[in-house]
Amino acid sequence: MxxxxxxxxxxxxxxxxxxxxxxxxxxxxxxxxxxxxxxxxxxxxxxxxxxxxxxxxxxxxxxxxxxxxxxxxxxxxxxxxxxxxxxxxxxxxxxxxxxxxxxxxxxxxxxxxxxxxxxxxxxxxxxxxxxxxxxxxxxxxxxxxxxxxPGCYATAAILAARPLCAAPFVNASQPLIIDAKSGVTGAGRSAKPHLHFAELSDDFYPYKVGQHQHTPEIEQALDGRFSVLLTTQLLPVRRGIFASVYAQLADVPSTAEVYRLYQEIYADAPFVHVFSPPQVPHIKAVAGSNYVHIGFSVNESARVLQVFCAIDNLQKGxxxxxxxxxxxxxxxxxxxxxxxxxxxx
Amino acid sequence: MxxxxxxxxxxxxxxxxxxxxxxxxxxxxxxxxxxxxxxxxxxxxxxxxxxxxxxxxxxxxxxxxxxxxxxxxxxxxxxxxxxxxxxxxxxxxxxxxxxxxxxxxxxxxxxxxxxxxxxxxxxxxxxxxxxxxxxxxxxxxxxxxxxxxPGCYATAAILAARPLCAAPFVNASQPLIIDAKSGVTGAGRSAKPHLHFAELSDDFYPYKVGQHQHTPEIEQALDGRFSVLLTTQLLPVRRGIFASVYAQLADVPSTAEVYRLYQEIYADAPFVHVFSPPQVPHIKAVAGSNYVHIGFSVNESARVLQVFCAIDNLQKGxxxxxxxxxxxxxxxxxxxxxxxxxxxx
Amino acid sequence: MxxxxxxxxxxxxxxxxxxxxxxxxxxxxxxxxxxxxxxxxxxxxxxxxxxxxxxxxxxxxxxxxxxxxxxxxxxxxxxxxxxxxxxxxxxxxxxxxxxxxxxxxxxxxxxxxxxxxxxxxxxxxxxxxxxxxxxxxxxxxxxxxxxxxPGCYATAAILAARPLCAAPFVNASQPLIIDAKSGVTGAGRSAKPHLHFAELSDDFYPYKVGQHQHTPEIEQALDGRFSVLLTTQLLPVRRGIFASVYAQLADVPSTAEVYRLYQEIYADAPFVHVFSPPQVPHIKAVAGSNYVHIGFSVNESARVLQVFCAIDNLQKGxxxxxxxxxxxxxxxxxxxxxxxxxxxx
Amino acid sequence: MxxxxxxxxxxxxxxxxxxxxxxxxxxxxxxxxxxxxxxxxxxxxxxxxxxxxxxxxxxxxxxxxxxxxxxxxxxxxxxxxxxxxxxxxxxxxxxxxxxxxxxxxxxxxxxxxxxxxxxxxxxxxxxxxxxxxxxxxxxxxxxxxxxxxPGCYATAAILAARPLCAAPFVNASQPLIIDAKSGVTGAGRSAKPHLHFAELSDDFYPYKVGQHQHTPEIEQALDGRFSVLLTTQLLPVRRGIFASVYAQLADVPSTAEVYRLYQEIYADAPFVHVFSPPQVPHIKAVAGSNYVHIGFSVNESARVLQVFCAIDNLQKGxxxxxxxxxxxxxxxxxxxxxxxxxxxx
The missing domain is CATH 3.40.50.720 (NAD(P)-binding Rossmann-like Domain)
Structure with missing residues (x-):
């Protein structure tokens, strides 16, 4: 050896x-x-x-x-x-x-x-x-x-959304809306006024609206099948990204069908764990680890599939x-x- | 007197x-x-x-x-x-x-x-x-x-979305997607395991997915013009609600047009302040007050209008x-x- | 007028x-x-x-x-x-x-x-x-x-300790030990590496040990009757100072005697409130206000009087x-x- | 095997x-x-x-x-x-x-x-x-x-104070004053009103003043050589204990002398690290680990030795x-x- x-x-x-x-x-x-x-x-x-x-x-x-x-x-x-x-x-x-x-x-x-x-x-x-x-x-x-x-937001978004590229029930002519939230270590270690503890503590807000540079990275990893609207927001925590992906549905699938899709795609991915509804990911359950937790919900009346993904931005991200x-x-x-x-x- | x-x-x-x-x-x-x-x-x-x-x-x-x-x-x-x-x-x-x-x-x-x-x-x-x-x-x-x-989430969502009822550029046949986040005082004062400081601190997660009781309250206040998908999520802060409303567009309005719409509707509302992009609301700027901060962004490529609303859940909420x-x-x-x-x- | x-x-x-x-x-x-x-x-x-x-x-x-x-x-x-x-x-x-x-x-x-x-x-x-x-x-x-x-730490320490100058039961030949903790706004608004949210969050530590510039201000306000050891420490909160003053006792007074002393001295001070043991001050009860909460405890076996004082460092401080x-x-x-x-x- | x-x-x-x-x-x-x-x-x-x-x-x-x-x-x-x-x-x-x-x-x-x-x-x-x-x-x-x-507070206090039992420069006729702060996991997982996130967040306060049950455990581990005044306080963090031990001095030792004392006693202790002044322990540097960080400061004018000890209350504690x-x-x-x-x- x-x-x-x-x-x-x-x-x-x-x-x-x-x-x-x-x-x-x-x-x-x-x-x-x-x-x-x-x-x-x-x-x-x-x-x-x-x-x-x-x-x-x-x-x-x-x-x-x-x-x-x-x-x-x-x-x-x-x-x-x-x-x-x-x-x-x-x-x-x-x-x-x-x-x-x-x-x-x-x-x-x-x-x-x-x-x-x-x-x-x-x-x-x-x-x-x-x-x-x-x-x-x-x-x-x-x-x-x-x-x-890969980028931190991109990793969470792609792991949540990539299985949808193959999903017959998604309406790919509509944009994917990705509402993403990140802990502050994603903003780097340099001292900046808005990262001061007294500024960020107890706050929450979006930044780089419509302009976050991970947008094209996500679109590219989805093979250009979707137009992506990525909103990035700062959470008053050190670590963790939570991405919510909203996809319009052409047909409304069963919960079991969506679960099976994700389970199959991530069957050999040792860090990815898919939850069955109503269990949802928590950023704390992955913070400090390389694990990825994915959950989802099918909303029949709005005809929308939500997919949730939690990672640690400094580890898996x-x-x-x-x-x-x-x-x-x-x-x-x-x-x-x-x-x-x-x-x- | x-x-x-x-x-x-x-x-x-x-x-x-x-x-x-x-x-x-x-x-x-x-x-x-x-x-x-x-x-x-x-x-x-x-x-x-x-x-x-x-x-x-x-x-x-x-x-x-x-x-x-x-x-x-x-x-x-x-x-x-x-x-x-x-x-x-x-x-x-x-x-x-x-x-x-x-x-x-x-x-x-x-x-x-x-x-x-x-x-x-x-x-x-x-x-x-x-x-x-x-x-x-x-x-x-x-x-x-x-x-x-009104309910806390409902207040933030309605103040953000109600002007859209009169907006010719919105596609009302598509659902309004509302991604909302709340500080923990919204969950009440009773001691519950998930509200323990050590449980909530540094966490973020959705709850009551697809089932939050403020959904019909919002739909009713929007005169039933929109199907509403409300997602409620817990922020590790004491106070504040941040609601992001995503509306699909029939036509893409100018930023000035959207700003004018909101300004006019809230001209006589002493607590409501509308920001012009790229300025966005922060929950900290309203926490502890009865004020309402509203911002928005027109995303041309995805043909989506995002409206942001921040309130204090215990005050305006x-x-x-x-x-x-x-x-x-x-x-x-x-x-x-x-x-x-x-x-x- | x-x-x-x-x-x-x-x-x-x-x-x-x-x-x-x-x-x-x-x-x-x-x-x-x-x-x-x-x-x-x-x-x-x-x-x-x-x-x-x-x-x-x-x-x-x-x-x-x-x-x-x-x-x-x-x-x-x-x-x-x-x-x-x-x-x-x-x-x-x-x-x-x-x-x-x-x-x-x-x-x-x-x-x-x-x-x-x-x-x-x-x-x-x-x-x-x-x-x-x-x-x-x-x-x-x-x-x-x-x-x-006055300085923020000095205000909390002096309001806690000044009544002891007149107290017959204190041993003034021994130093006053002041263990003080402050929220981060006390460190000012300039962006500095150690004030980054990701650095201070969940931390606690002393700084300027033995060298904090409020030490002589406190000694002066106590008419030089005590040697003062001031330890200043950073709390992961925005506002609030909590000062614990430890005084060695020549005689052990009753709780009622200490309470009466503080009550009399602060009888005409509209912002100062003195608690009777076992009630203790909380920084949250004064944060955002100009109020001062003082508590104390007589420890008979160690022959020490502890006095606690909580203020908001940006208001009363x-x-x-x-x-x-x-x-x-x-x-x-x-x-x-x-x-x-x-x-x- | x-x-x-x-x-x-x-x-x-x-x-x-x-x-x-x-x-x-x-x-x-x-x-x-x-x-x-x-x-x-x-x-x-x-x-x-x-x-x-x-x-x-x-x-x-x-x-x-x-x-x-x-x-x-x-x-x-x-x-x-x-x-x-x-x-x-x-x-x-x-x-x-x-x-x-x-x-x-x-x-x-x-x-x-x-x-x-x-x-x-x-x-x-x-x-x-x-x-x-x-x-x-x-x-x-x-x-x-x-x-x-051992108890969590007791572990931090004893590791800080035990070397003083052998120290010729300490005045053992005076009490050891121990001002200790703990993260909230030390209070256990049961839902209690004061452990609610909205209650503890941004707060700091002492509890069980003069009555904490780790007091006799510390006195016993110090062979009864010192009377101990232990003050326990709640920090708005999940993990970590920071104990400050104040000992009156009979003679004022050099910094080098104190450092040597602690270094020798912990030479074979793989989890204990002793800092030389002015470096001080941070609870974050040990949180999530079994390590123990010890620092100290000799205050000549007050004739007091301060010893600081940081541990994770759930690990080493x-x-x-x-x-x-x-x-x-x-x-x-x-x-x-x-x-x-x-x-x-």
């Missing part, structure tokens, strides 16, 4: 990066070998990650592609959009396997520019990246050397999914290092 | 009742004269309402219709549904003016029974009750002696609206005693 | 300033006439204070001493320490009455410099400032034209107390505009 | 019990074999523990000592005080190894009755129970067949510590199954 693969995290001091560090240190078959991130001064690993003070960490350095390539078999890049994909491309060009957690590699340059308003990566690099939604793309991920890790992808790429079991459940209370 | 009218609260130890007590004590022209509520032992007013310890309160008694009628010019009844309307009817029969905060007087006996699964009040009493949404029904409220105070109705009934200015703004932080 | 006095707020976009704006707009006898604060762009009053969108506000300007002096009969200065006192001195020199909410005017230059590590104001100006703890200094405040508004001082200075009733109670839930 | 030991949980539907279930299911070398708890109806494991829906659980039964003894090599009893110890004694009498998480086996019958006001267990049974604070009692725990798991004890009893490494760190954000 060979040694464990060595993995690095670029952007280790943001929330997705911090979660990656935590998950990798807990992983039975990966070795944390490289960390790059921004620091205010020469803080040690223990000062930066006080909840990991008992761990043998590695120093957090300023990013250097040579040092990174030398130290790693695979790199997770978790930098802001507009920067992350370019770093990923740079490392990929040096033959390092890379999982990019930003939105930079998920969309064609044209669509990217229209929604992100940033300079896209080279079209050939973007085309080479495999979209890392393992539940639907696992075999391609297994052999990929460049993975575009970011770092957990990235490790899940890495597990596939290294040939590990998909769930390796990812079976810690939510604490609930 | 005569003395201030004397008002009483039945159900003073629930959340709506407590809020009524607080508002009446702050009211410049009402005198708190009677309180009935459930108590664990012989607690004084100061022990029950420790935040009002500096006030001259009145004793909290077991409900007695004779005592209540003798002590009051008007009674607020804020008991659980299935009980409240019967007490309201009893007091109304004794010629006391009554505002009932429960759902018992809002719906015809048939519809009530179908959604509340409880014994309705006498049909004639229900028919005599005026629906107390002052913004649309103010003149009838002014002369009423029995008022059915319950006690504040009840005082607003009482102001009308007593001939006071509609805003008397209700101008305290939200604290924001 | 003359017109209402015109008041201005310098630092209107910080938390204490925002609270002042809200309180002044609600005040029956003051007219808000001038606002200065920092703005990101040309935001209107309604954009800056969305919870006050229904009010006729005044524009928020860059501070100009001439404009301020012309517009106001009294100015509240709520700028950061090191800046605020100098602005207060500047306005005071132009014969404007000033209440400064910072720590700049509370301590002698030497003590100030030792604890604040900033340039003190002129010694003569500092000496001219009256310490605005109305409960003990009300008559001097009434005639003052320069008031040093800052803006509310400043308005209380202004009421005194204008000859209004001490409670004018300050009787809104806490909402509790 | 034989099979993994089979363990059961009595009281599996309370918070400590739920946490035990989660920890045991994650444990590499224990098999969950028996669950007893109270259920509202015939709920399955997945309905009761929705965050563990992906796990193969075991049914939750009504407690039966025969079934329990047959199914288990060791039982955790996590019932309310006054009930738990009697069940533990019953199982112990059947030669089952037992760890009792209640306060029933920690104190002599006389002291127990004085503080718990409940019927004590048989004196001989109580005397046979080993106090399970592994850091100081690990060798006795290893061979015990009946363990009294209850279930985690119980598993740590079971690890010792089974001869496993003390940290087996307990190395999951806090999530921080």
């Amino acid at each position: 060979g040694r464990n693969p060595r993995v690095g995290v670029i952007g280790a001091t943001g929330y997705a990066g911090m979660e990656l560090v935590r998950l990798i240190l807990q992983h039975p078959s990966m070795e944390l070998s490289y960390l790059a991130g921004s620091r205010e001064r020469d803080e040690t690993f223990s000062e930066l990650f006080v909840h990991l003070v008992h761990e043998q960490g590695v120093p957090v350095e300023a990013f250097d592609p040579d040092a990174c390539t030398a130290a790693c078999d695979l790199a997770f890049v978790a930098l802001p959009s507009g920067e992350s994909g370019h770093v990923a491309a740079q490392l990929h060009a040096r033959d390092l396997r890379v999982i990019d957690l930003s939105g930079d590699l998920r969309l064609s340059p044209e669509v990217y520019q229209a929604w992100y308003h940033k300079k896209p990566v080279d079209a050939a690099v973007q085309a080479a990246a495999v979209y890392g939604l393992t539940e639907f793309n696992g075999e391609r991920v297994a052999t990929a050397d460049l993975v575009a890790n 970011a770092a957990g999914q990235a490790v899940q992808n890495a597990n596939r790429m290294f040939g590990f079991h998909e769930t390796a290092g990812l079976t810690t459940p939510s604490m609930w209370m | 005569g003395r201030n009218p004397r008002v009483g609260v039945i159900g003073a130890t629930g959340y709506a009742g407590m809020e009524l007590v607080r508002l009446i004590l702050q009211h410049p022209s009402m005198e708190l004269s009677y309180l009935a509520g459930s108590r664990e032992r012989d607690e004084t007013f100061s022990e029950l309402f420790v935040h009002l310890v500096h006030e001259q309160g009145v004793p909290v008694e077991a409900f007695d219709p004779d005592a209540c009628t003798a002590a009051c010019d008007l009674a607020f009844v804020a008991l659980p549904s299935g009980e409240s309307g019967h007490v309201a009817a009893q007091l109304h029969a004794r010629d006391l003016r009554v505002i009932d905060l429960s759902g018992d007087l809002r719906l015809s006996p048939e519809v009530y029974q179908a959604w509340y699964h409880k014994k309705p009040v006498d049909a004639a009493v229900q028919a005599a009750a005026v629906y107390g949404l002052t913004e649309f029904n103010g003149e009838r409220v002014a002369t009423a002696d029995l008022v059915a105070n 319950a006690a504040g609206q009840a005082v607003q109705n009482a102001n009308r009934m007593f001939g006071f200015h509609e805003t008397a005693g209700l101008t305290t703004p939200s604290m924001w932080m | 003359g017109r209402n006095p015109r008041v201005g707020v310098i630092g209107a976009t910080g938390y204490a300033g925002m609270e002042l704006v809200r309180l002044i707009l609600q005040h029956p006898s003051m007219e808000l006439s001038y606002l200065a604060g920092s703005r990101e762009r040309d935001e209107t009053f309604s954009e800056l204070f969305v919870h006050l969108v229904h009010e006729q506000g005044v524009p928020v300007e860059a501070f100009d001493p001439d404009a301020c002096t012309a517009a106001c009969d009294l100015a509240f200065v709520a700028l950061p320490s090191g800046e605020s006192g100098h602005v207060a001195a500047q306005l005071h020199a132009r014969d404007l009455r000033v209440i400064d909410l910072s720590g700049d005017l509370r301590l002698s230059p030497e003590v100030y410099q030792a604890w604040y590590h900033k340039k003190p104001v002129d010694a003569a100006v500092q000496a001219a400032a009256v310490y605005g703890l109305t409960e003990f200094n009300g008559e001097r405040v009434a005639t003052a034209d320069l008031v040093a508004n 800052a803006a509310g107390q400043a308005v209380q001082n202004a009421n005194r200075m204008f000859g209004f009733h001490e409670t004018a505009g300050l009787t809104t109670p806490s909402m509790w839930m | 034989g099979r993994n030991p089979r363990v059961g949980v009595i009281g599996a539907t309370g918070y400590a019990g739920m946490e035990l279930v989660r920890l045991i299911l994650q444990h590499p070398s224990m098999e969950l074999s028996y669950l007893a708890g109270s259920r509202e109806r015939d709920e399955t494991f997945s309905e009761l523990f929705v965050h563990l829906v992906h796990e193969q659980g075991v049914p939750v039964e009504a407690f039966d000592p025969d079934a329990c003894t047959a199914a288990c090599d060791l039982a955790f009893v996590a019932l309310p005080s006054g009930e738990s110890g009697h069940v533990a004694a019953q199982l112990h009498a059947r030669d089952l190894r037992v760890i009792d998480l209640s306060g029933d086996l920690r104190l002599s019958p006389e002291v127990y009755q004085a503080w718990y006001h409940k019927k004590p267990v048989d004196a001989a049974v109580q005397a046979a129970a080993v106090y399970g604070l592994t850091e100081f009692n690990g060798e006795r725990v290893a061979t015990a067949d009946l363990v009294a798991n 209850a279930a985690g510590q119980a598993v740590q004890n079971a690890n010792r009893m089974f001869g496993f490494h003390e940290t087996a199954g307990l190395t999951t760190p806090s999530m921080w954000m």
Whole structure:
């Protein structure tokens, strides 16, 4: 048996990066070998990650592609959009396997520019990246050397809506209305006025209405079958995304029929659990874990199917999914290092 | 000028009742004269309402219709549904003016029974009750002696959706999808397992999916023009309702056209404020106040109009609206005693 | 009867300033006439204070001493320490009455410099400032034209501990141990990493251990009779300070004796309420109000008296107390505009 | 190598019990074999523990000592005080190894009755129970067949204060003042009015002042060297205890001297981490983990040493510590199954 693969995290001091560090240190078959991130001064690993003070960490350095390539078999890049994909491309060009957690590699340059308003990566690099939604793309991920890790809202929305692409009872000429709510870690770790505890506490409101950049990512993953209206809203909690998908019905299916559809599609997906009505997902039941809880309700009088999906935005919506992808790429079991459940209370 | 009218609260130890007590004590022209509520032992007013310890309160008694009628010019009844309307009817029969905060007087006996699964009040009493949404029904409220105070979700949804009844650009053959979220005081003050701090904190989830009893109340207030799909969800905050109404469009109006429609309809509504996009309501901006904030967004590609409405479920959604109705009934200015703004932080 | 006095707020976009704006707009006898604060762009009053969108506000300007002096009969200065006192001195020199909410005017230059590590104001100006703890200094405040508004922790600690200066049963040779906890608005409105919702939520920890600048302010207000050990800690709530004062006993008094002592001292203090054991203060019972709740417990076996004090750090700990001082200075009733109670839930 | 030991949980539907279930299911070398708890109806494991829906659980039964003894090599009893110890004694009498998480086996019958006001267990049974604070009692725990798991407040306080028993610089004639704060899961899972989200949210207050039953447990673990004044307070968070211990000093030690003392005493304690000033513990850095963070500060002018200790009340304060004890009893490494760190954000 060979040694464990060595993995690095670029952007280790943001929330997705911090979660990656935590998950990798807990992983039975990966070795944390490289960390790059921004620091205010020469803080040690223990000062930066006080909840990991008992761990043998590695120093957090300023990013250097040579040092990174030398130290790693695979790199997770978790930098802001507009920067992350370019770093990923740079490392990929040096033959390092890379999982990019930003939105930079998920969309064609044209669509990217229209929604992100940033300079896209080279079209050939973007085309080479495999979209890392393992539940639907696992075999391609297994052999990929460049993975575009899905967005947090996109992951919840797609896992809820993708089965509807094959559903005969849905009216695809009507838009999918997706009312989504996220915990605040999805907004990143940088100090911003609206993320101040005293501002967000006890509040709830929508943001980027009609303009959230995960909209085209969802439409693309649904093969363009639906027009998508995505509304994103901030919840006064740390973690969790709850997405409600409303689909107009051509015919009204039975509850059993919908349940069977979802059960079959997710039969081999170890992280996805489908509830039968009236049980509904709770974000707390998945927060802190890589699990996905899906529920639904058929409303006969309004002729609408609602599908609910709860994930942890930092795990299945970011770092957990990235490790899940890495597990596939290294040939590990998909769930390796990812079976810690939510604490609930 | 005569003395201030004397008002009483039945159900003073629930959340709506407590809020009524607080508002009446702050009211410049009402005198708190009677309180009935459930108590664990012989607690004084100061022990029950420790935040009002500096006030001259009145004793909290077991409900007695004779005592209540003798002590009051008007009674607020804020008991659980299935009980409240019967007490309201009893007091109304004794010629006391009554505002009932429960759902018992809002719906015809048939519809009530179908959604509340409880014994309705006498049909004639229900028919005599005026629906107390002052913004649309103010003149009838002014002369009423029995008022059915609207439900919290219903208030937010109706104020958001009612202008659409007159809008030529909406496709009324499609359902209105209402995705609504509420703070936990809406669930009442009784200790229940799922309301435990450790259970609700950091959670978010839907409840009563497809079965919330405010659905027919909304449909009725929209004159039956729309089929309504109401989804109610619990937010980990104390106060506030945020309702998002999604309407399919027959034609796509301009933003200015929608803004004008709402501005005109609410021109004389002192508590309602309409935002122009991209500004959106926040529940914190209205929490602790009787104000209503409305925003909207026209989504051209999905051909959907979203209308957002934020209220405080205990004020405009319950006690504040009840005082607003009482102001009308007593001939006071509609805003008397209700101008305290939200604290924001 | 003359017109209402015109008041201005310098630092209107910080938390204490925002609270002042809200309180002044609600005040029956003051007219808000001038606002200065920092703005990101040309935001209107309604954009800056969305919870006050229904009010006729005044524009928020860059501070100009001439404009301020012309517009106001009294100015509240709520700028950061090191800046605020100098602005207060500047306005005071132009014969404007000033209440400064910072720590700049509370301590002698030497003590100030030792604890604040900033340039003190002129010694003569500092000496001219009256310490605005109305409960003990009300008559001097009434005639003052320069008031040093007390600190938030200091207010809670002094109101709890000051009666002990006269108590024969306390062992004044031992230190007073003050374990104090504050909501996060006390840390100001600037975006800082540790104030991010995701960082503070569900946390609790001490800060500035042994070095909090309110320590000498408390010792001074206790006439130097006690050595004070103040520990300040951050609570994951928006508002509220809870201070626990532990005093060693020379003799063990009866509960009745301690209660009588506090009752007598606060007999004429309209905002202070003293509880008899075992009732204890709750920060929620005073949050959003200018009230002060005090409780205590005599521990016979440890020979320690504990005194608990709860206030709202933005009201009695800052803006509310400043308005209380202004009421005194204008000859209004001490409670004018300050009787809104806490909402509790 | 034989099979993994089979363990059961009595009281599996309370918070400590739920946490035990989660920890045991994650444990590499224990098999969950028996669950007893109270259920509202015939709920399955997945309905009761929705965050563990992906796990193969075991049914939750009504407690039966025969079934329990047959199914288990060791039982955790996590019932309310006054009930738990009697069940533990019953199982112990059947030669089952037992760890009792209640306060029933920690104190002599006389002291127990004085503080718990409940019927004590048989004196001989109580005397046979080993106090399970592994850091100081690990060798006795290893061979015990009946363990009294320490209380949550007691664990934090003792780990902070116990090193002071040997410290020459402390004035033991003065009381130890312990100001402790706990998250709400410490109050148990039963629905009680004061634990309602709307009641506790944004509040902070002391309870059981001077009467908390962990007081004698702490005094006993400090060998009676100190009189202890314990104040317990409720934090609006789910998990975490923060204890501040104030000790009067006979001589003022250097910071280095105090640090060395704590470092030496906890050199072999894998869960305890001692910070050097000015770094202080945060409850978030240990929440969700079995780790213990200790910090301190020497205040020269007041001649007081403050020691801070943060733990998770459900882990090191209850279930985690119980598993740590079971690890010792089974001869496993003390940290087996307990190395999951806090999530921080």
